[in-house]
Amino acid sequence: MSTESQVLRPPLTAAGSQPIHLSTSPLQVFLALIWDTVQEARARWLFWGLFGLSTLLILFFLFILKIDVVQGAISFMGLPAGAGRTVFSIEKFVRSAYMFVAIFLYVWGTFLAIFASAGLIPSVLEPGRIGLLLSKPVSRPMLLLGRYAGTLLVVALNNTYLIASIYLIIGWKTDIWYHSFLYAIPLATFNFAVILTVVVLIGVLSESAALSLMVAVALMFISSLLAQRQIVVNLLNSEWSRQLWQALYWIIPKTWELGKVMRDLILREDPAYWIAPLWTSAAFGVAVFLGAVARFQRKDY
Amino acid sequence: MSSRCAFKGENSESMTSDYAIETDGLQKIYRTRFTGRAFTAVAGLTLRVPIGSKFGLLGANGAGKTTFVKMLLSAVRPTAGRASLFGRDAQEEESRRPVGYLPENHRFPTYFTGAGMLDFYGALSGMSAADRKRRIVELLELVGLETWGDVRIKKYSKGMLQRLGLAQALMHKPRLLVLDEPTDGVDPAGRRHIRDILNGLTGAGVTIFLNSHLLSEVETFCDYVAILRQGHLALEGKMSSLLTKQGVVITVRDVNEQAQRLIAGMASTTRVVEDAVEFTVPTPLEANRSIDVLRAAGATIYSVIPTTSSLEDIFIEITGSSRNAGARGEIPGAEETVAAAAMSGVHQ
Numbered sequence: 001m002s003t004e005s006q007v008l009r010p011p012l013t014a015a016g017s018q019p020i021h022l023s024t025s026p027l028q029v030f031l032a033l034i035w036d037t038v039q040e041a042r043a044r045w046l047f048w049g050l051f052g053l054s055t056l057l058i059l060f061f062l063f064i065l066k067i068d069v070v071q072g073a074i075s076f077m078g079l080p081a082g083a084g085r086t087v088f089s090i091e092k093f094v095r096s097a098y099m100f101v102a103i104f105l106y107v108w109g110t111f112l113a114i115f116a117s118a119g120l121i122p123s124v125l126e127p128g129r130i131g132l133l134l135s136k137p138v139s140r141p142m143l144l145l146g147r148y149a150g151t152l153l154v155v156a157l158n159n160t161y162l163i164a165s166i167y168l169i170i171g172w173k174t175d176i177w178y179h180s181f182l183y184a185i186p187l188a189t190f191n192f193a194v195i196l197t198v199v200v201l202i203g204v205l206s207e208s209a210a211l212s213l214m215v216a217v218a219l220m221f222i223s224s225l226l227a228q229r230q231i232v233v234n235l236l237n238s239e240w241s242r243q244l245w246q247a248l249y250w251i252i253p254k255t256w257e258l259g260k261v262m263r264d265l266i267l268r269e270d271p272a273y274w275i276a277p278l279w280t281s282a283a284f285g286v287a288v289f290l291g292a293v294a295r296f297q298r299k300d301y
Numbered sequence: 302m303s304s305r306c307a308f309k310g311e312n313s314e315s316m317t318s319d320y321a322i323e324t325d326g327l328q329k330i331y332r333t334r335f336t337g338r339a340f341t342a343v344a345g346l347t348l349r350v351p352i353g354s355k356f357g358l359l360g361a362n363g364a365g366k367t368t369f370v371k372m373l374l375s376a377v378r379p380t381a382g383r384a385s386l387f388g389r390d391a392q393e394e395e396s397r398r399p400v401g402y403l404p405e406n407h408r409f410p411t412y413f414t415g416a417g418m419l420d421f422y423g424a425l426s427g428m429s430a431a432d433r434k435r436r437i438v439e440l441l442e443l444v445g446l447e448t449w450g451d452v453r454i455k456k457y458s459k460g461m462l463q464r465l466g467l468a469q470a471l472m473h474k475p476r477l478l479v480l481d482e483p484t485d486g487v488d489p490a491g492r493r494h495i496r497d498i499l500n501g502l503t504g505a506g507v508t509i510f511l512n513s514h515l516l517s518e519v520e521t522f523c524d525y526v527a528i529l530r531q532g533h534l535a536l537e538g539k540m541s542s543l544l545t546k547q548g549v550v551i552t553v554r555d556v557n558e559q560a561q562r563l564i565a566g567m568a569s570t571t572r573v574v575e576d577a578v579e580f581t582v583p584t585p586l587e588a589n590r591s592i593d594v595l596r597a598a599g600a601t602i603y604s605v606i607p608t609t610s611s612l613e614d615i616f617i618e619i620t621g622s623s624r625n626a627g628a629r630g631e632i633p634g635a636e637e638t639v640a641a642a643a644m645s646g647v648h649q
Contacts, residue, residue: 134375
């Protein structure tokens with residue numbers, strides 16, 4: 001990170017004569033853009049809406065959901081069985097409960113985040129706003145990256161708040177702590193980070209929040225559909241259609257598989273198939289983001 | 302105009318210039334998305350703005366003024382030609398560091414307070430937190446918003462937003478100030494305030510590039526002017542030399558027909574105003590001859606006033622616009638909105 005500075009002589013005697021040091025460090029600009037995005041999310045009530053809904057869910061787990069049902073079930077399962085089998089069953093039962101909660105939070109969190117963030121990219125491209133931003137000594141990729149990172153930060157904070165709180169509540173109520181439940185935080189955030197690149201691309205292309213939202217949600221559904229390839233491929237009657245299905249499967253981000261990875265991690269089953277979903281999704285995200293940057297670079301405002 | 306500037310790390314041969322803005326054959330052609338029809342917004346503009354000058358860019362709506370400014374600041378990519386700021390290619394982000402910009406129809410994020418907005422744009426310009434903090438206080442005071450710094454800008458009036466926008470443009474002490482309709486929506490007192498601030502800046506060597514449709518504003522403030530017509534540079538020069546075209550207006554009463562015919566032969570215009578006749582003759586020599594004729598005819602000479610042609614006269618002559626420029630001295634533009642209309646729904 002360059003911290004080279006240049007000093008411009010003070011021309012404005014009417015309003016102060018001290019020289020101003022202008023840094024050329026991109027880090028300062030990056031942080032300012034992130035902070036601007038967080039400020040906008042707060043002002044638009046997206047931030048509070050997202051955290052408010054998460055809080056409602058947390059309160060539901062805290063006060064309404066009878067987690068002693070879990071304890072009751074554990075007791076019930078423990079009575080007739082032998083010691084070894086009981087321990088195994090209890091653990092598996094609780095892990096399954098954790099897993100269902102994690103999957104729910106993964107889907108809930110991702111949808112909520114997409115709805116909340118869809119407007120944040122097009123808003124910065126509004127005429128009268130983007131012109132002023134572009135007049136600053138800031139590169140266009142940096143503008144987009146700062147906005148992306150700011151949106152991701154808001155969602156990552158919400159995911160952490162929601163999932164960690166529910167982890168603490170369940171642990172506190174049941175006194176059973178499965179740390180692997182916390183894998184839901186990075187996995188949900190990673191999945192959102194990939195989907196957000198699509199929101200960015202559509203935002204740059206169309207400057208429409210509604211279209212960005214539609215495409216992002218559609219992509220999640222398509223991804224889940226493509227993941228059923230073992231079943232679907234047998235139902236397709238031509239080789240080219242099977243190959244097309246397979247190709248799309250590898251191109252599109254793997255929301256479904258990432259959920260499965262999370263399930264396996266929580267159930268302490270080795271996720272045999274986790275590297276490919278991660279890197280193909282990441283590659284998709286990088287490619288789409290680069291596409292958005294390329295278009296943004298050439299666009300007139 | 303001999304001051305030279307150079308940025309740190311620049312090649313001193315190629316990166317110095319006597320000009321704050323220099324364009325060479327700058328062109329922008331927009332094409333409609335589906336038909337591919339081309340509209341030339343700016344047609345090969347070559348322009349030089351000397352360092353420390355107050356330069357006014359005029360033109361009717363759609364003449365290409367805003368597109369030209371946007372090309373200078375890289376918001377719009379030129380189709381051909383080049384632009385440089387202080388000798389540095391305008392496409393380079395560093396070329397924009399010494400530039401302060403107040404856009405037309407700006408939309409500042411309303412979630413900011415006045416001070417918060419200045420802080421954000423100051424940070425983007427590379428200012429340190431300490432400089433920003435000090436500068437925000439100075440500038441809010443300068444533009445008369447010292448008690449409004451902590452108020453969300455959605456509560457600001459149009460005039461207050463313009464003043465805050467000016468403070469934003471001045472935040473990092475720019476050497477070039479590009480102002481697109483800076484007094485739009487500002488009341489007369491506010492306009493004067495803004496003009497006073499800008500006059501204070503030029504004394505310190507800041508170049509001001511003013512894009513305005515208010516002819517009187519440009520005439521009273523700028524020392525250089527350029528007029529665009531349908532993307533072409535129709536006129537460029539020093540304001541003082543453009544306004545030297547002299548004439549004499551003679552207003553008389555009780556003038557007989559014979560004398561009226563004689564003087565009408567010398568006058569460029571003859572106008573009947575209520576019970577008087579107003580002759581405009583082009584030179585003092587013809588004015589003297591006219592006065593002799595009028596005296597001999599026994600006419601009552603009511604007034605003899607030497608005049609210079611106003612910027613409005615020059616503008617109308619150059620752009621060929623016959624519409625009355627109006628009492629406020631605004632540029633008539635409705636008939637020349639081809640490029641503006643073409644801009645909607647078109648792409649590069």
